[in-house]
Amino acid sequence: MTERIVVVGAALFDGGRLLAARRSAPPELAGRWELPGGKVEEGETPEVALARELREELGVAAEVVERVPGEWPLKPPYVLQVWSARLPPGSAAPRPLQDHDELRWLTPGEIWHVDWLDQDVPAVRETLTRVPGAR
Structure with missing residues (x-):
């Protein structure tokens, strides 16, 4: 049996908004949105x-x-785990440096206005239960 590889995603909140990142690579994922993060x-x-x-x-x-x-299956042997995160006061604004070409802060009402990667949808749904003021 192949050992699973954990991919971590950030439910990065600021003022009740969730940060979404648009993939620029690889080509099959480019243009779709995800929670930022990567492999452990x-x-x-x-x-x-x-x-x-x-x-x-x-x-x-x-x-x-x-x-x-929760834990969500990705392409085997990868699984997605998500953590909530926040920017300390006075932090620089996030900017797309690797693997992304655009970032958006989404209010709970805007969450589904972007084309999320299929595998991120269940994780995003679960994070919505943790957005301050979204309940």
């Missing part, structure tokens, strides 16, 4: 991996807060 490397905890990925992909030092319950 050997020797990393998921929380450390997520903080690293947000630095690399968005240029931000986000605070990882708590795991969103």
